[in-house]
Amino acid sequence: NSAVSKVVIHNRVDCCSERIDGAKVYVGDVFCGQVVYEAGKVIYEVECGDAVGESVKVVQNDQYLTLCEVQVIGVPSDDTPLVIIVLGFFTLQSKEGRPGTPSKA
Numbered sequence: 001n002s003a004v005s006k007v008v009i010h011n012r013v014d015c016c017s018e019r020i021d022g023a024k025v026y027v028g029d030v031f032c033g034q035v036v037y038e039a040g041k042v043i044y045e046v047e048c049g050d051a052v053g054e055s056v057k058v059v060q061n062d063q064y065l066t067l068c069e070v071q072v073i074g075v076p077s078d079d080t081p082l083v084i085i086v087l088g089f090f091t092l093q094s095k096e097g098r099p100g101t102p103s104k105a
Contacts, residue, residue: 003050004074007032009058011042012066020044020067023060028053050074 004027011020021037025046032048056072058065 001028001052001054002072002074002076003052004032004048004056004072005050006048006073007046007056007058008071008073009035009044009046009067010069010071011044012068013042016064016066019060019063019065022062023058023065026053026057026059027051028055048074 007025007027009020009023009025011017018037018039020035023035025032025035025048027048028051030048030051030053032051033046035044035046056070058067058070
């Protein structure tokens with residue numbers, strides 16, 4: 001578990017950038033906040049107030065969501081060291097679009 005201060009989301013700019021509108025950010029089961037789309041904006045920061053959890057989720061229930069990068073800013077808890085996910089490790093996406101698969105995430 002880690003204490004997450006904020007999540008920084010880099011949105012796509014080539015097309016469909018409005019899809020990020022309404023995306024919700026969670027640390028574990030703690031709701032941090034919701035993204036409000038602004039035309040021309042690329043980077044969105046969602047404050048999490050040092051919420052503690054073992055996972056971070058960015059979910060969009062109404063439409064496809066394509067993100068370029070997600071940064072999680074925080075510190076490890078006293079119980080668990082910080083784990084950095086690098087190329088070659090497990091990735092997850094909830095749905096497969098065209099022609100995406102989880103291995104491409």
